[in-house]
Amino acid sequence: MATYAELRAQAEALLKQAEELRKQERAGVIAEIRAKMVEYGITVDDLASGATRGRGGKRGGRAKAEPKYRGPNGELWSGGPGRKPEWVRQILAAGGNIENFRIA
Incomplete structure (x- = not known):
């Protein structure tokens, strides 16, 4: 060996x-x-x-949504469908109101 x-x-x-x-x-x-x-x-x-010829330029997708909420540490969230960020879940679990974090 x-x-x-x-x-x-x-x-x-x-x-x-x-x-x-x-x-x-x-x-x-x-x-x-x-x-x-x-x-x-x-x-x-x-x-x-990353451009590709013959495909009409960049590949699409949806435009990124503008953030509607700012977390206590500056995190941003658009408030869209899907899983909520951890900071949002923590606020809601503590009985907080997410609307207090809405960006004016």
Whole structure:
């Protein structure tokens, strides 16, 4: 049975070997990425912004609701459907009125 030190040395040797292979493969991967970028007309700005061509820009979803309540520590809540934040549940459990926290 191998000792801890032997296994650790093997693991370090494998990590070194993996890093060497990563360095060797990196140039090829970069070349592939550049070729795909040229093929599809993708720019570095497209990558940074997450924009996708051919889909009409950003993917939608609902706009975020404006907050209606501010908690004792500055937390915000829109008062929408779904699970109430912990600070709201604590106030209600203590018999408090959430309307006291409404943003004017």
